[in-house]
Amino acid sequence: MNIESNKLDRRNFLKTVGASGLGVVLAAGKLKADANEPNGPKKEKEEKFPQVPKRVLGKTGVEVPVLTLGFSSAEQPIVLKKALQWGVNCWDTSLVSAGGNSELGIGQFITKNREVRKDLFIVTKESGSKTPADVEKCLKTSLERMNTSYIDLYFGVYMMSDPAQLTEELKAWVKSAKERKLIRYFGFSTHSNMAKCLTAAAKCGWVDAIMTSYNFRLMQDAEMQAAVKACHKAGVGLIAMKTQGHKIETPEDKKLSEHFLQRGFTEGQAKIKAVLEDKRISCACVSMGNVAVLTTNVAAVLDKTTLTQADMQILKEYALETCSGYCAGCSQICELALADKLYVNEVMRSLMYYNSYGMQDEARQTFAQIPSEARSRLLNIDYTAAEHRCPQHLPIARLVAEAVSKLA
Numbered sequence: 001m002n003i004e005s006n007k008l009d010r011r012n013f014l015k016t017v018g019a020s021g022l023g024v025v026l027a028a029g030k031l032k033a034d035a036n037e038p039n040g041p042k043k044e045k046e047e048k049f050p051q052v053p054k055r056v057l058g059k060t061g062v063e064v065p066v067l068t069l070g071f072s073s074a075e076q077p078i079v080l081k082k083a084l085q086w087g088v089n090c091w092d093t094s095l096v097s098a099g100g101n102s103e104l105g106i107g108q109f110i111t112k113n114r115e116v117r118k119d120l121f122i123v124t125k126e127s128g129s130k131t132p133a134d135v136e137k138c139l140k141t142s143l144e145r146m147n148t149s150y151i152d153l154y155f156g157v158y159m160m161s162d163p164a165q166l167t168e169e170l171k172a173w174v175k176s177a178k179e180r181k182l183i184r185y186f187g188f189s190t191h192s193n194m195a196k197c198l199t200a201a202a203k204c205g206w207v208d209a210i211m212t213s214y215n216f217r218l219m220q221d222a223e224m225q226a227a228v229k230a231c232h233k234a235g236v237g238l239i240a241m242k243t244q245g246h247k248i249e250t251p252e253d254k255k256l257s258e259h260f261l262q263r264g265f266t267e268g269q270a271k272i273k274a275v276l277e278d279k280r281i282s283c284a285c286v287s288m289g290n291v292a293v294l295t296t297n298v299a300a301v302l303d304k305t306t307l308t309q310a311d312m313q314i315l316k317e318y319a320l321e322t323c324s325g326y327c328a329g330c331s332q333i334c335e336l337a338l339a340d341k342l343y344v345n346e347v348m349r350s351l352m353y354y355n356s357y358g359m360q361d362e363a364r365q366t367f368a369q370i371p372s373e374a375r376s377r378l379l380n381i382d383y384t385a386a387e388h389r390c391p392q393h394l395p396i397a398r399l400v401a402e403a404v405s406k407l408a
Contacts, residue, residue, distance in 0.1 A: 003341075048124040051087035052301050055282045058237025060185050060208050064121055064177060066276055067301045068239060069294075071097040071289030078111050082291055086298050088109070089228045092211070092239075092285050093146075094125035094158060095138050110147050123211070123239075125155035125189055128369075132173035139182060139395065150181055153209055157188035161331060161345070163200030171206050185209055191242070191262040194218070194343040198227035202234040209237035211285060213329055215245035216274045216315040221328070232280040241285045243318070244273045244356070245326065256318050263311065269300035273307050274315055309407070324393045327352070334396070337386040343370045344386065344396060347378065351403045369405040377397060378404055 054063040069083050071093040080091070093102040103124060110117050124146070126138035135156045135296035142151060156174065157165050165188075174186045190197045194212050201207040210231065217223050231238055253267075260270040275284050288294040319326075325350035334344040346366060354363035367375075383397040390396065 009391070024076055025173075047166055049085045050302055052298060054087070054277075057153075057185075057209055057239075057282045058231075060153075060237055061233030062121065064283050066283045067272075067297055068092050068123070068283045068285040070241075070285050071102040076105070076290065077109050079291055079294055080106070080286065082294060083288075084119070088294075088298070089119050090123065090283060092120040092123045094155075095127040095142055096365070096369075098361075100145065101336075103142055107146040107148075122146065123147065123153040123155065125158040127158050129156070129158075132169050135170070135173060136177075139177065143182070151183050153182040153185045155187050155189045155211060155369075159192070160188045160190045160197050161192040163197055165198060166204055166207070171204075174206060187211070187237075189208075189241070191349060192329040195221070195223040195227040196332075198224075198231050198236075198238075202227070202230035202235055205234075207236055209239065209282075209305055211239040211241050213242040214238070214240035214275060214281065215243050216271055217245040217319040217323070217326055218328060219274075219278065220316060220319055220401060222235075228278070237282050238280060239283050239285050240275045240281050243284045243286060244271050250319050250322055250325075252321050256314065257377055259314050260311070264305065265300060265303065266296070269296065269303075269306065270311065270315070271301075272297060272300050273305075274312065276301065277307055279314070279399045287359070308353055317333050324395075327394060328392055329393060333389050333391070334386045337389045338381065338383070341374070342378065342381060343374050344383075346370050347400055347403045350407055351399060354403075367403065375404075375408065 034179050052065045052067050054065055056062065057064045067088050067090065067116070068090040069080070069088050083089070083091075091106060092251070093106060095103065097103070098105075106122070108121075124142045126135050129135045129138055139151065139156075141155060143149065147388045154177070156170060160166075174183075177183045187195070187207050187209040188201070189211040191213050194214075197213060198210060200209055212227070214224075227240065257267045260267050263270070272286065274285050275281055286297055288297060327345065329345055331345035335341055340342075346369070350367040351364060352363075353359040377402050381400075383400065387394065387396050
């Protein structure tokens with residue numbers, strides 16, 4: 001089939017939805033599952049608005065949109081409303097997102113639109129829990145804030161970095177929470193040591209889904225690929241986050257952008273497409289704080305153009321050429337090299353929010369979550385050993401100093 005004939009024209013799409021304030025009735029059509037797609041939906045549906053494709057979230061059997069609404073949108077009802085029109089009904093938030101205002105924003109929307117709750121798939125996360133009792137307290141706070149009696153997918157471990165966090169006590173709590181119908185499914189999110197966490201989840205048998213960092217950079221890692229394979233085989237649903245893989249200000253950026261603009265979509269859209277080319281990934285969670293960003297990302301997933309081998313090679317080469325500016329989340333290497341937990345991964349993530357995503361409040365909030373005693377020592381540590389062992393060859397000392405300067 002001719003690729004171009006099967007392509008949603010992004011420019012016309014954006015022009016049309018922009019001119020009508022997104023209220024126009026666009027050409028509807030049936031979205032059909034690919035017979036070779038393991039997460040493909042089982043049914044067809046005609047809608048007034050084009051609906052983003054769906055995939056099955058692992059062993060849950062639930063069909064979720066391939067695009068998940070990230071937490072930064074939760075304070076803007078117009079974004080939530082427009083997301084629903086396109087079938088983006090999976091909303092991701094957390095106990096601490098936007099200082100709690102994210103969950104409160106979703107709760108206010110549900111209060112004013114009670115009929116939509118049954119159509120939503122809400123994902124939220126605990127924060128800082130040490131025991132199942134702490135997790136229970138976090139969950140009840142989220143339920144109250146969002147004015148709902150249950151959470152569809154609850155991440156009872158937020159930012160997991162150690163598989164040992166999947167305890168027998170937590171397993172018992174999960175069973176109880178499901179029996180009490182407080183949660184439908186359970187999982188965790190992970191930004192660091194992702195491969196080890198995913199591998200452990202595939203073996204334990206009681207994790208339903210995971211939100212993990214996954215992008216065109218991380219997919220080059222053999223250990224990460226093996227972990228994704230293990231989760232898919234075990235029926236653990238996978239939601240990708242941090243899909244943009246961090247923009248680096250280098251000459252290679254211009255080459256990358258120009259290549260994909262010639263293909264008819266932006267660099268950011270291409271990166272989302274690259275993640276979703278992996279059919280083991282059920283959906284991509286993207287922060288979408290306004291209607292313009294939502295529109296661009298919806299256009300990307302409605303566009304049926306697939307990336308070519310040449311496109312994927314361009315992304316691979318870019319990943320290799322700019323790896324020294326990207327923290328891959330292998331924090332166990334830093335910690336072993338430094339013989340202390342100095343939260344290097346958290347520092348790098350905070351700086352990424354600030355420099356690459358322009359999310360300055362989120363950057364400061366993430367940095368502030370590092371214990372004050374550890375923050376006070378960041379500039380007094382010799383990072384030489386960690387820099388020598390870093391697979392990405394990051395200038396850790398310089399980046400830590402930059403983060404302290406901007407975020408402390």
